[in-house]
Amino acid sequence: MSKSTKTEDEYFAREEIEKRHRLAKEIEARRGAQEAEELKRAHWMRCPKCGGELHGIKFRGIVVDRCFHCHGTWLDEDELIKLAGKEETHKVVEAVVDAFRRPKG
Ligand SMILES: [Zn+2]
Incomplete structure (x- = not known):
């Protein structure tokens, strides 16, 4: 992999990660505390x-x-x-x- 391709890949990965962080915050804001607790309990470990x-x-x-x-x-x-x-x-x-x-x- 060339250096520019790696830098380009990292740029797009960072953009994707930032987008995912924003989406997770939006979902978290819509989700109620009880639903969040139920999900955590169901999926923990x-x-x-x-x-x-x-x-x-x-x-x-x-x-x-x-x-x-x-x-x-x-x-x-x-x-x-x-x-x-x-x-x-x-x-x-x-x-x-x-x-x-x-x-x-
Ligand atoms: Zn497994």
């Missing part, structure tokens, strides 16, 4: 992909939410920031992927 139960596994000082049904691995924003702030982040991410790798067979 449930996998966003398959609906399976998520398990918080502490790994290198970060709690990684893991779905052992579809093998999804989820990080909250602050957890992602903690990872990004560390030196050799890619090695940490590789270690997370290795740690949660599905057993063969």
Whole structure:
């Protein structure tokens, strides 16, 4: 990928993210507190992909939410920031992927 394409991709990604933030705020403003609480209760620690139960596994000082049904691995924003702030982040991410790798067979 060329540098300009990467910059262009990041620009469009930022625009998309800002649009999604605005939309989420609009939906939140329309949604009542009771509905928000019911949604939270129904989805708390449930996998966003398959609906399976998520398990918080502490790994290198970060709690990684893991779905052992579809093998999804989820990080909250602050957890992602903690990872990004560390030196050799890619090695940490590789270690997370290795740690949660599905057993063969
Ligand atoms: Zn899942």
